[in-house]
Amino acid sequence: MNKTEKTKLKLVLCWHMHQPEYRDLHTGIFKLPWTYLHVIKDYVDMVGHLEAVPDAKAVVNFAPILLEQIEEYAKQVSGYLQDRIAITDPLLAALVDPNIPADLEDRMKLVKDCLRANRERQINRYPAYEKLVKMADWLEQNYDTLDYVNSQFIFDILVWYHLAWMGETVKLSDNRIKHLIEKGSAYTLHDRIEILEIIGEQLSSVLYRYKALAKKGQIELSVTPYAHPIMPLLLDLNSTHEAMPNAPLPDLATYPGGQDRILWHLEKGVQTFKRFFGFKPDGCWPSEGSVSEETLKILGDFGFKWTATGGSVLHNSLNLPENEKPMGLHYPFKLKQTNIPCFFRDDGLSDLIGFEYSKWHADDAVGDFINHLETIAVNEPPDSVVSIIMDGENAWEYFPDNGYYFLSALYKRLASHPSIELTTFSECLKSKVEIKPLNRLVAGSWVYGTFSTWIGDSDKNRGWDMLGDAKCAFDMAISSKRLTDKQLEAAKLQLAVCEGSDWFWWFGDYNPGEAVSNFEKQFRLNLANLYRILGEEPPTYLALSFTQGFGAPAMGGAMRHGTQQ
Numbered sequence: 434m435n436k437t438e439k440t441k442l443k444l445v446l447c448w449h450m451h452q453p454e455y456r457d458l459h460t461g462i463f464k465l466p467w468t469y470l471h472v473i474k475d476y477v478d479m480v481g482h483l484e485a486v487p488d489a490k491a492v493v494n495f496a497p498i499l500l501e502q503i504e505e506y507a508k509q510v511s512g513y514l515q516d517r518i519a520i521t522d523p524l525l526a527a528l529v530d531p532n533i534p535a536d537l538e539d540r541m542k543l544v545k546d547c548l549r550a551n552r553e554r555q556i557n558r559y560p561a562y563e564k565l566v567k568m569a570d571w572l573e574q575n576y577d578t579l580d581y582v583n584s585q586f587i588f589d590i591l592v593w594y595h596l597a598w599m600g601e602t603v604k605l606s607d608n609r610i611k612h613l614i615e616k617g618s619a620y621t622l623h624d625r626i627e628i629l630e631i632i633g634e635q636l637s638s639v640l641y642r643y644k645a646l647a648k649k650g651q652i653e654l655s656v657t658p659y660a661h662p663i664m665p666l667l668l669d670l671n672s673t674h675e676a677m678p679n680a681p682l683p684d685l686a687t688y689p690g691g692q693d694r695i696l697w698h699l700e701k702g703v704q705t706f707k708r709f710f711g712f713k714p715d716g717c718w719p720s721e722g723s724v725s726e727e728t729l730k731i732l733g734d735f736g737f738k739w740t741a742t743g744g745s746v747l748h749n750s751l752n753l754p755e756n757e758k759p760m761g762l763h764y765p766f767k768l769k770q771t772n773i774p775c776f777f778r779d780d781g782l783s784d785l786i787g788f789e790y791s792k793w794h795a796d797d798a799v800g801d802f803i804n805h806l807e808t809i810a811v812n813e814p815p816d817s818v819v820s821i822i823m824d825g826e827n828a829w830e831y832f833p834d835n836g837y838y839f840l841s842a843l844y845k846r847l848a849s850h851p852s853i854e855l856t857t858f859s860e861c862l863k864s865k866v867e868i869k870p871l872n873r874l875v876a877g878s879w880v881y882g883t884f885s886t887w888i889g890d891s892d893k894n895r896g897w898d899m900l901g902d903a904k905c906a907f908d909m910a911i912s913s914k915r916l917t918d919k920q921l922e923a924a925k926l927q928l929a930v931c932e933g934s935d936w937f938w939w940f941g942d943y944n945p946g947e948a949v950s951n952f953e954k955q956f957r958l959n960l961a962n963l964y965r966i967l968g969e970e971p972p973t974y975l976a977l978s979f980t981q982g983f984g985a986p987a988m989g990g991a992m993r994h995g996t997q998q
Contacts, residue, residue: 441854442810443818443861444847445776447741448479448825449718451496451661453935455955456505456521458927459962463522464955466546468502470598473635474835475826476503480642481602482840483652488848490855493643493825494718496657497705498933503636504709510633514626525632528591529625533584540579543587544569547594551830555597561617562593585619592620595628600635601837607631644710653857655716656706658698660929663887665725665876667691667932670897672725672876673884676749680889685901689908692731698929699735715739715859720934721886722746722778722822722879726768729874733773739765739858740773741822743995744780745882749875759869763809763817765861766871774868776858778822778879780995782806787823788987788994791831795838799846803853810852818861822879880993887937892980896940896956899979900931902972903960910967920966927963931956940980949982 455465483489506525512518513529520526524546527534534540548569550556557563569590572579596614604610609627616624646652658664665672668691673680688694699717706714715738719728722742732740747766751758765774782805790798809819829836847855856864880886887893907928910916916924936959939952957978961971987994 440815441852442806442813443816443854443856443864443866444806445492445818445820445856445858445861446490447492447494447655447718447820447822447858449494449496449657449822450476450479450499450825451494451657451720452499452502452826453661453933454498454930454959455502457955457958457962458923458930459965461521463525464958465951466522466524468499469506469522469525469632469636471826472503472506472639473595473603473632474598474600475829476639477635477642478600478602478829478835478837478840479825480639480646481600482844483646484642485841486844486848487651488855489844490651490653490857490860492653492655492716492857494655494657494716495643495706495709496661496720497659497702498661498930500640500705500709503640507633507636510629510636514630514633525629528595529622529629531622533587537576537579540582540587541572541576544572544582544590547590550594550597554830554833554835559593559597559614562590562597565590565593588620588625589618592625592628595632599631601835603631603635605837640709647710653716653859654706654710654714655718655858656702656714657718657720658695659702659705660698660933661720661935662694662698662929662932663721663723663878663884663934663937664695664698664719664728664731665723666884666888666897667694668725668727668731670888672727673888675725675876676883677885677889680885681891681894682888683894683897683901685898688897688901689904694928694932695728695731696735697925698932699731701929716741718822723877723884723934724775724874725876726771726874728876729768729771729773729775733771737773739776739862741776741778741820741858743778743822743877743879743882745879745996746875746877747777749877749882750871750873753873753875755872757870757872761813761817763813763819764867764869765818765858766869768871768874774862775871776818776820776822776861778820778995780879782819783821783823784994784996786821787828790839791828791833791836795833795842798839799842802843803846803850806853814867816866818856818866820858879995881995881997886993887934890941892940892942893937895979896937896953899956899960899974903931903963904928906964906967906969910969915968920968924963924966927959927966931959931963939982941984942980942982943984943986944982945984945986946982949980950978953978953980 452468455463509520513520647654667688717737724742765776767774936956957975961975964971
């Protein structure tokens with residue numbers, strides 16, 4: 434290695450892919466369509482960009498519960514196309530249904546579901562779709578006219594919804610999609626089945642594409658605990674106070690058996706990851722970058738070689754008197770009495786991609802991003818590692834063309850840059866980058882360096898109390914030994930889904946009303962299903978909504994900044 438290579442600034446782009454379990458595990462019905470929609474729009478585009486620039490590198494992180502849902506969708510679409518077996522996602526099933534719903538409410542719900550797309554970037558981009566959406570808006574205000582809506586209107590809006598959610602790499606390369614976009618209206622059942630075939634192709638191949646890049650060494654694949662729980666809170670709800678000393682906590686004093694549950698999520702997560710990708714991952718991005726001293730110890734003892742979290746966690750930790758402030762911040766750190774290096778997200782640069790660059794011309798945005806990196810390269814020690822850690826799915830709908838031109842230019846320019854080296858976390862450690870010491874760590878997440886997104890207000894705390902009640906019922910059922918092996922496995926899985934972080938993310942009035950309603954309904958359904966598996970009647974409070982949303986946060990609330998704005 435020559436001298437210039439040694440002094441290159443190391444840059445790790447880490448994309449985190451996760452969706453919670455959207456199935457009602459009791460009926461198998463998908464309650465929301467976001468998993469398959471993100472597959473066809475984001476997961477295929479993200480792997481396509483990497484395939485197009487073989488010299489580029491990245492870390493890609495998958496939540497295991499997402500991998501299982503992708504597999505289930507692929508199986509169902511294949512089953513429908515081959516044997517006409519019904520699909521359990523209502524929106525996907527409607528796409529290929531020869532008839533429209535007879536019930537007016539069902540009909541309106543279907544029309545409204547086809548409006549859940551970015552108005553500026555996904556809808557208004559296509560005049561034919563925009564026209565249908567304006568008609569749908571009018572129908573919402575004039576509900577009594579739904580009787581006069583013909584089936585062609587609903588079929589066309591269904592088709593356009595799926596075309597708008599199709600990834601840019603697919604739109605540019607698949608002649609069938611090009612033809613359907615050009616056709617514009619009067620879509621037939623044959624057209625709709627063709628779209629389902631294309632969706633099926635993406636679902637069945639997307640994970641193999643990531644696996645192939647991992648095999649080549651172009652990407653590093655990492656894992657998250659199975660159902661995406663906030664590990665430090667399962668271990669100790671009081672860890673909330675390390676970054677938020679005055680936050681109110683739930684009535685629940687501690688989550689019962691939290692450490693055992695964490696180990697279950699880690700074991701089940703790695704086992705699921707191995708089933709899909711054929712090897713054990715070296716790294717773990719803990720759900721939402723949520724860490725505490727005890728969490729880091731568990732991750733190290735479990736055998737992971739690296740983990741990562743938000744820059745605000747490092748900032749909070751370095752403010753403690755026990756910690757020395759290093760010259761530069763772009764390093765992995767190792768907490769005393771643990772054996773796992775932890776990388777810290779550059780919150781400023783990551784948030785520029787997530788929240789700002791969608792408003793810029795792609796070339797200007799990439800140029801600005803590289804300027805920032807060049808400044809770091811000049812002003813910080815030569816062995817620095819800049820970690821960009823981001824949601825790999827929710828930002829792109831705010832960019833023109835699903836971020837195609839931004840991501841394409843980003844990878845090309847970074848891969849050929851003379852003083853920046855695209856790399857992975859594991860490669861950084863193999864090349865013996867300096868690991869700084871940390872005597873103490875303030876527990877927190879990548880969002881603001883706190884756990885405020887999941888605990889600390891009345892609605893979120895109510896959710897924890899409900900989850901705690903269900904866990905106590907679970908523990909009593911286990912100790913009574915009344916469950917069969919099959920029931921026990923089903924109960925553990927259902928409990929894991931209830932422990933996922935996403936439900937708590939959406940509780941709270943600062944979030945949009947529809948999202949809050951959808952997620953809190955599903956949380957209550959998940960808890961009720963757990964009680965039923967345990968052979969118990971669900972508590973009556975699970976029939977009642979406990980949180981409403983009235984807010985209009987940036988990016989619809991699906992993403993947060995790394996630092997408080």
